[in-house]
Amino acid sequence: MIKRFLVAATAAVVFSSPAVAGQSILNSSYDIARELFAEYNTLFAAHWQETTGETPEIRQSHAGSSTQAQAILQGLRADVVTYNQVTDVDILATRGRLIPADWQQRLPNASSPYFSAPAFLVREGNPKNIRNWDDLVREDVRIVFPNPKTSGNGRYTYLAALGYAQQAFPDDEAAQHQFLRTFLSRVAVFDTGGRGATNTFLDRGIGDVLITFESEVLNIRDEAKQHNLEAVMPKVSFKAEFPVAWIDRNIARNGTEELARSYVEYLYSEPAQRLLATFNYRVVNETVAAENADRFPPVELLDINQITGGWENATRDHFASGALLDRLLTR
Numbered sequence: 622m623i624k625r626f627l628v629a630a631t632a633a634v635v636f637s638s639p640a641v642a643g644q645s646i647l648n649s650s651y652d653i654a655r656e657l658f659a660e661y662n663t664l665f666a667a668h669w670q671e672t673t674g675e676t677p678e679i680r681q682s683h684a685g686s687s688t689q690a691q692a693i694l695q696g697l698r699a700d701v702v703t704y705n706q707v708t709d710v711d712i713l714a715t716r717g718r719l720i721p722a723d724w725q726q727r728l729p730n731a732s733s734p735y736f737s738a739p740a741f742l743v744r745e746g747n748p749k750n751i752r753n754w755d756d757l758v759r760e761d762v763r764i765v766f767p768n769p770k771t772s773g774n775g776r777y778t779y780l781a782a783l784g785y786a787q788q789a790f791p792d793d794e795a796a797q798h799q800f801l802r803t804f805l806s807r808v809a810v811f812d813t814g815g816r817g818a819t820n821t822f823l824d825r826g827i828g829d830v831l832i833t834f835e836s837e838v839l840n841i842r843d844e845a846k847q848h849n850l851e852a853v854m855p856k857v858s859f860k861a862e863f864p865v866a867w868i869d870r871n872i873a874r875n876g877t878e879e880l881a882r883s884y885v886e887y888l889y890s891e892p893a894q895r896l897l898a899t900f901n902y903r904v905v906n907e908t909v910a911a912e913n914a915d916r917f918p919p920v921e922l923l924d925i926n927q928i929t930g931g932w933e934n935a936t937r938d939h940f941a942s943g944a945l946l947d948r949l950l951t952r
Contacts, residue, residue, distance in 0.1 A: 652814030706773030
């Protein structure tokens with residue numbers, strides 16, 4: 622088991638920093654961010670204590686990003702969200718009216734302080750010679766990645782595969798859909814979240830390739846040295862942004878406005894950006910990005926507008942009930 626990055630997956634885990642003085646906030650976050658925010662909470666608590674003289678209690682809840690958003694809509698009074706998909710924050714505005722519709726304009730880089738991309742983790746020696754998306758549709762390859770119906774991580778993988786298919790088969794939608802159908806048929810296990818998928822691949826030994834965020838791929842490769850795993854970045858992938866927001870209605874009720882806003886704003890600071898880089902995320906701070914440029918291989922990162930024309934189209938045409946993903950999964 623990897624000490625820093627791999628822990629048992631659960632639907633939601635709540636923990637806090639050791640100190641209990643001062644206000645308490647709850648951060649609702651995505652599945653594989655447990656270790657990242659354990660360290661970020663310590664960093665931010667020290668900053669807050671130095672700034673205000675108070676030591677906050679920061680609690681965490683982790684599960685698939687979409688599952689977390691649904692929990693807030695159903696009454697979880699999280700103060701902030703740190704998700705891996707824009708749509709999971711958007712529904713807090715459109716369905717819950719918990720935040721303003723223009724929430725992305727409140728912080729730099731459309732309220733996403735860091736980003737990543739789907740990448741491949743393969744077993745020692747890369748015995749199946751997996752290099753790009755077309756290798757994943759071979760009959761002898763079995764894939765592990767989280768379910769796009771429950772996980773932002775999984776949706777990004779689906780969109781990256783779609784982006785590849787669009788480039789491989791331009792102006793041939795039928796061929797694109799057939800590629801996706803075959804790709805999905807190669808999935809050995811659909812876990813509900815990214816950490817479950819990691820444990821399936823590493824601990825249960827299932828699959829030839831794990832597809833997850835580049836950050837998770839590099840973290841596991843570096844920590845699980847006894848397995849001699851290899852990281853593979855395909856030639857084209859999807860730019861996975863990690864949006865953050867404070868939940869206006871909840872922080873008003875909880876009386877945590879200043880603490881909650883500072884918690885997400887501090888993610889843009891150089892100390893926080895350097896911490897994010899140690900977890901192998903690509904960051905938006907130019908100084909820190911330049912310091913870590915040699916860590917990340919070149920890749921063509923497609924955005925949602927290039928692939929589907931925007932998240933609204935992606936949700937309606939691909940991920941809604943009865944949309945393309947459901948049809949492709951019907952074998």
